[in-house]
Amino acid sequence: MKILLKSATIVDPQGGLHLKKRDLLIENGTIIQIASKIDATEKMRVVEKDNLHVSLGWMDSSVSFGEPGYEERETIENGLNVAAASGFTDICINPNTNPVTDNKGAVQFLKSKAANHAVQVYPVGAMTKGATGDDLAELYDMQQEGARSFYDYKKPVKNANLLKIALQYCQNFNGLVQSFPMDAAIAHKGMVNEGVNSTQLGLKGIPMLAEELQITRDLYILEYTGGKLHIPTISTKKSVQLIKDAKKKGLDVTCSVAVHNLMLTDDALSSFDTRYKLMPPLRTKKEIKALLNGLQDGTIDGVTSDHAPIDIEYKKIEFDHAQYGSIGLESCFGALGNVLNLSEVITALTGLRERFGLETGEIKEGVKIPLTLFDPSPAWMFESDAILSTSVTSALVRQQMKGKVYGIISKNKLKLN
Structure with missing residues (x-):
């Protein structure tokens, strides 16, 4: 499966593309191209979101x-x-x-x-x-x-x-x-x-x-x-x-x-x-x-x-x-x-990925790492209707939040909210 992330800000504090806005093309879980602009084809799943950010x-x-x-x-x-x-x-x-x-x-x-x-x-x-x-x-x-x-x-x-x-x-x-x-x-x-x-x-x-x-x-x-x-x-x-x-x-x-x-x-x-x-x-x-x-x-x-x-x-x-x-x-x-x-x-x-033996690495061409997609800017209140778990007991209900998750790319699967 080919996934194209359009205009995604890369958040990679240890990497060379930190806070750079790029298009990312991912095929079978591997980042095969990062560029200022990548044209989409029919065979690509295009992800285009407001203020899209991507990290490890x-x-x-x-x-x-x-x-x-x-x-x-x-x-x-x-x-x-x-x-x-x-x-x-x-x-x-x-x-x-x-x-x-x-x-x-x-x-x-x-x-x-x-x-x-x-x-x-x-x-x-x-x-x-x-x-x-x-x-x-x-x-x-x-x-x-x-x-x-x-x-x-x-x-x-x-x-x-x-x-x-x-x-x-x-x-x-x-x-x-x-x-x-x-x-x-x-x-x-x-x-x-x-x-x-x-x-x-x-x-x-x-x-x-x-x-x-x-x-x-x-x-x-x-x-x-x-x-x-x-x-x-x-x-x-x-x-x-x-x-x-x-x-x-x-x-x-x-x-x-x-x-x-x-x-x-x-x-x-x-x-x-x-x-x-x-x-x-x-x-x-x-x-x-x-x-x-x-x-x-x-x-x-x-x-x-x-x-x-x-x-x-x-x-x-x-x-x-x-x-x-x-x-x-x-x-x-x-x-x-x-x-x-x-x-x-x-x-x-x-920060604990390496300690627990998980793959880690910089966001760059040729690497196969899972990715998280998000927007760090929106402020919102965490109410009980935002709870997805079977249990509804949360210490943080009615607390102010900052940032929303769009989804993940992992194990060659794209899951969007």
Whole structure:
């Protein structure tokens, strides 16, 4: 299939055509021509949109759906359609399913369900059997089958020796270990950020120390073992500094931040709305500023939507009993447009591709890479009618957005909204 993009502004911060307006001709997924003007023929699918921009395909390192086991939250098929409409060409699916993705058969299942879709799926294997934190799962077998990292989703690794063994073992096959940054004993029964708001509202708080202590421990273990460590969804100023210092030491560590932790503070909790019950919890303006600075200076490697659909009956209940989580794919790009400039947004949405073993590269003739099509300029309000997910619980509903997605070109398929 031949696709012709007309008058597209190329957003490629590391490339030679950054912010240049060009026509792009793509055949069978490969960019075969870039020029000021390319004439269309009958055999071409022409894409001509207002203020069309194109970038390397966006990647989300932390997406939860539900299937298998929790299809009422989100099926793989619907979830992939949501991802495509949101501009994501590649997603890593978390293992919080039933059964847990802790063996090569479970990895095969996810890949087979997504095989014919434009969005490329990369399963995340559980680090431990059943994600219980006791014994290592079949890490090597899952890696051979296509798992790109190992992570007991949102469950801290309590056993420091288990993390040590995982980091050592994964070096044999260049595996990537993820460790959720929370000390469970310090967090205890906390639900929200510990501070003025938690005290005034009478909600049990999670001190920032819980995150920072766990990161400090994990980095010490990484320094001892070597290997590759990814710390997902950090949320505090000190966490940014700890990772910055570790990178200066030469440790092989990366990290991400959830988009809602860049947009919202714990002031939102005053309504006791369970949409804002998130893990890690919403913090303060001071922490948001540090996270944005960390993105801009490269300490934080990428942003995730941390898409986590939750059944409405587990949200429309008392705050204490509600489950953590919010959908995020649909609002990720638009939310980032409010807090970062265009180049920073695209870097944030593509910065983890290489870390998770995805193809990357400059937008130029002769390369075969997925592409995202969008307009970064329109301002709009994210209302519930813009939600495409089965779950409707979003922390960013009624937030101002900047930028709209037109679609994606991936796996030799064009999907337009």
